[in-house]
Amino acid sequence: EIVLTQSPGTLSLSPGERATLSCRASQTVNLAWYQHKPGQAPRLLIFGASSRATGIPDRFSVSGSGTDFILTISRVEPEDSAVYYCQQYSSAPYTFGQGTKLEIK
């Protein structure tokens, strides 16, 4: 099973600041990122090298490849408060990271 390790566990930022979330895989993977707010379904943000899902603003971007990936939110907004998960879809069982909680001050 492929293990994904996300960091930091929690990130606290003010509106307009830049968020940098990391996901490291135990082997080379294809990766997707999700935003999950309490009481809602997870929402696909980005998949593949850097493809944004429908309706996702370009404030969200991904860099990296292989085993190390970074999700960047260029200027965070209050609505970005959520837990962000990475998921590898290269090999079943598909696995998720433990999540990074983004708090907006």
Add this chain to the structure above:
Amino acid sequence: QVQLQESGPGLVKPSGTLSLTCAVSGDSIIRNNWWSWVRQSPGKGLEWLGEIYHTGHTNYNPSLMGRVTISVDTSKNQFTLTLTSVTAADSAVYYCAKDGPDDNYFMDVWGKGTTVTVSS
């Protein structure tokens, strides 16, 4: 646009069987993508449980130790999760999801989720 809706009992007794259905609307379940179940236990992250193709082919998470079965009913445009021998550890919010096209196994459409509690 495809929409998913989970349904099933919110309370299951220990050692019993959990059964949830995901109704697919807005498009046919007979598409070039797989259909998944994912859960989130209280205070924990997301766990992929398994997936099914409209032909009935399945993949399961080995962590469930053979307790899980996913089936599809193309005539009703729905698929079903069955989990046997449940314990309190199976209490979770259960989501059904549509995988991406062309063997891309990320989940691009999700149901709103349904809470299942295992308790006597």
